[in-house]
Amino acid sequence: MKKISTALLFFLCLGCSQNVTQQERTTTTNTSTPPTTTASAAPAKDPEMDRFVSDLLAKMTLEEKIGQLNLAAIGFDVTGPVVSENVDENIRKGNVGGVFNTFTPVAARKLQEFAVNNTRLKIPLLFGYDVIHGHRTIFPIPLALSTSWDMNVIEQSARIAAEEASADGLNWVFSPMVDIARDARWGRISEGAGEDPYLGSEVAKAMVRGYQGDDLASSNTVMACLKHFALYGAAEAGRDYGTTDMSLQRMYNEYMPPYKAAIDAGVGSVMTSFNDINGIPATGNRWLMTELLRDTYGFDGFVVTDYTAINEMVAHGMGTEAEAGELALKAGTDMDMVGEVFLKHLGKSVKDGKVTEAEVDLACRRILEAKYKLGLFEDPYRYTDEARPAATIMKPEFIEASRDIARKSMVLLKNSKNTLPLQQRGSIALIGPLANRQREMIGNWSAAGDWKQAVSLEQGIRNVVGNKVKINYAKGANIADDEQMLKRLNAHGGELDIDSRSSETMIQEAVRVARSSDVIVAVVGESQGMTGEAASRADITLPGQQLELLKALKKTGKPLVVVLMNGRPLALQWEEQNADAILETWFAGTQGGNAIADVLFGLYNPSGKLTTTFPQVVGQVPLFYNHKNTGRPFGGELLDKYKSRYLDVTNEPLYPFGFGLSYTTFSYGTLQISKTTISPTESLEVRVEVRNSGSYDGEEVVQLYIQDLVGSISRPVKELKNFQKIALKKGEARTVTFTITPGDLKFYNYALEHVLEPGDFKVFVGTNSRDVQEVAFRVQE
Ligand code: BGC
Numbered sequence: 001m002k003k004i005s006t007a008l009l010f011f012l013c014l015g016c017s018q019n020v021t022q023q024e025r026t027t028t029t030n031t032s033t034p035p036t037t038t039a040s041a042a043p044a045k046d047p048e049m050d051r052f053v054s055d056l057l058a059k060m061t062l063e064e065k066i067g068q069l070n071l072a073a074i075g076f077d078v079t080g081p082v083v084s085e086n087v088d089e090n091i092r093k094g095n096v097g098g099v100f101n102t103f104t105p106v107a108a109r110k111l112q113e114f115a116v117n118n119t120r121l122k123i124p125l126l127f128g129y130d131v132i133h134g135h136r137t138i139f140p141i142p143l144a145l146s147t148s149w150d151m152n153v154i155e156q157s158a159r160i161a162a163e164e165a166s167a168d169g170l171n172w173v174f175s176p177m178v179d180i181a182r183d184a185r186w187g188r189i190s191e192g193a194g195e196d197p198y199l200g201s202e203v204a205k206a207m208v209r210g211y212q213g214d215d216l217a218s219s220n221t222v223m224a225c226l227k228h229f230a231l232y233g234a235a236e237a238g239r240d241y242g243t244t245d246m247s248l249q250r251m252y253n254e255y256m257p258p259y260k261a262a263i264d265a266g267v268g269s270v271m272t273s274f275n276d277i278n279g280i281p282a283t284g285n286r287w288l289m290t291e292l293l294r295d296t297y298g299f300d301g302f303v304v305t306d307y308t309a310i311n312e313m314v315a316h317g318m319g320t321e322a323e324a325g326e327l328a329l330k331a332g333t334d335m336d337m338v339g340e341v342f343l344k345h346l347g348k349s350v351k352d353g354k355v356t357e358a359e360v361d362l363a364c365r366r367i368l369e370a371k372y373k374l375g376l377f378e379d380p381y382r383y384t385d386e387a388r389p390a391a392t393i394m395k396p397e398f399i400e401a402s403r404d405i406a407r408k409s410m411v412l413l414k415n416s417k418n419t420l421p422l423q424q425r426g427s428i429a430l431i432g433p434l435a436n437r438q439r440e441m442i443g444n445w446s447a448a449g450d451w452k453q454a455v456s457l458e459q460g461i462r463n464v465v466g467n468k469v470k471i472n473y474a475k476g477a478n479i480a481d482d483e484q485m486l487k488r489l490n491a492h493g494g495e496l497d498i499d500s501r502s503s504e505t506m507i508q509e510a511v512r513v514a515r516s517s518d519v520i521v522a523v524v525g526e527s528q529g530m531t532g533e534a535a536s537r538a539d540i541t542l543p544g545q546q547l548e549l550l551k552a553l554k555k556t557g558k559p560l561v562v563v564l565m566n567g568r569p570l571a572l573q574w575e576e577q578n579a580d581a582i583l584e585t586w587f588a589g590t591q592g593g594n595a596i597a598d599v600l601f602g603l604y605n606p607s608g609k610l611t612t613t614f615p616q617v618v619g620q621v622p623l624f625y626n627h628k629n630t631g632r633p634f635g636g637e638l639l640d641k642y643k644s645r646y647l648d649v650t651n652e653p654l655y656p657f658g659f660g661l662s663y664t665t666f667s668y669g670t671l672q673i674s675k676t677t678i679s680p681t682e683s684l685e686v687r688v689e690v691r692n693s694g695s696y697d698g699e700e701v702v703q704l705y706i707q708d709l710v711g712s713i714s715r716p717v718k719e720l721k722n723f724q725k726i727a728l729k730k731g732e733a734r735t736v737t738f739t740i741t742p743g744d745l746k747f748y749n750y751a752l753e754h755v756l757e758p759g760d761f762k763v764f765v766g767t768n769s770r771d772v773q774e775v776a777f778r779v780q781e
Pocket of ligand 1: 130174227306307533
């Protein structure tokens, strides 16, 4: 029997606060002890920094301290309803700790000079920005980066982004987003690393390393911001900003690992999430922001809210704006993004005794420490060297890296009869609303990226094959037909040109073009604005008439290659059954067109693997591979009614997590295990020979999953615990060895203790989460 203890106490504590008044809530909520035994110590503070910041704080007035807690947005490219007013004036008054949405060394220097020359204590500003998948050189969207399963290139993308951002006057980036997402309807699934906590943790670490390097004070590194803390990706019904209500066991085991990994990697700042968590918005949730984040995980940087998240606590039902500010500060939130609640109300809250000056000091100290770590007190102009952009931004090796990373992120979903790679001869019917789009290539959250510098697929094909292939183009369909949706997309930078011809006319033209060509390359999917923030979709099939277009093209009998551009898993049943080949290219970045052409013509052999499950139909979501079993699992017994299943669709995904094909084939030898019984402190090895048995050189992601067969709480049917991406020449074989450590077998039990429970385990190794071999082992007490 395994232990159950303090978790129940915690749930009771959460329940206690439900009937108290607002006044009581301000002082009594969220004070429960986190029921966990895995506290990590915060790193020891640099004593010199401590002395410097203490001396500075001692000189500051309350108003000056509150000013540091304010992050002001400057007038363009905003993502929310409020833009701070009179920023210059506010900086002069000492009312601003940092600004965002401003870049270029000239602009940043101008504002920094306001702050340094016109304020009493000359405290420099932070300059933050949404550098999400590249700054000026845009890389594939984060979901696509994760499908490379290549931590080196992911780190390299963040390193290049940091080089460019820091050359452009920035010292702080609002990335990485590490929210686990299992619901394909949620638009922001495009911004993270998918559904898996282990892979998500590896990506989180790589991103933090890439941005921050070894020395935050160096002029070519930037402070990263982990977001969105926490559980933002678990929004109810996949609707953005939605509520999250989740057991602590699921939270700790399945959603928190990537946040913790980024903190362990030393991330300098954390952004709160918009959602409420088990009844309390994250921004005002003391248990989350102090007890878990700081006391348990040992985070010692500063916390910034998401955009106006304190103001939004009013709509969450947490009280007035002033009360929301008090809750947020007490919870451990340090900096207020754009909403100016701290600026407007905190002085009075201190006077009224609702918060203490010591609480303001603590928040201010953390922000000053960040500035110290970035080297800003030593040199406020460290990131404003006007000579750097010309030598750094979009330099040839960055552009080359963007092409290489894009190729590595593409996932080959189907390739019957070796339709791909295409021959460099004859003619191609290049059809579809995305075939010549540059704007879509750089995806959403490509804030400082210039889509006019992006390579469309049409251009990419011309670049790669020149005149050897004749390209016959037809648009074939609009990206969507719903007028409201189109209006909305274009109101937010969609740049979509809508063809006024009827869909019949467009399809007929495309069919004509297809008939006169050797092969059809249909480039279909979503517009970039259909994913990202506030871009949830209830129907995740191809929008508009694109499926009708594909059906008409199929009837021509020509080989049909579907090139997908999209930011979420789509429901692609017809496409899977009818296309000859399907290549998932996501939104591939500045060099997207060249990179896709490289893959289509076999200059690069695709190696990406899905990091989110693709469902057959939207009604299956949330659908993820690492689910629990039920007491009545469905094993295919069609007439057995009382099973966990749907009447109208099987439980299987269309494409499982970890899935992705190659132009070559890989054959796996028999899985070997070094020991079948170990003690709780021992490790063991599993080994498998992988052979490139096809006719192209290629890369394979060998994946290792574990199942804990009996636990004190139910355990997932499979959990990714390791992987290796290996390159094999055709005919080459290699033995891949994995070590399974006691840490790989641990999980958070009902009492939220991180434990290894002896008993029977299975280990699975294979090419994706479905197609695996298994061996068993036992951990003996
Ligand atoms: C988003 C954040 C982003 C912030 C600043 C918010 O709406 O949720 O991810 O960093 O805006 O632009």
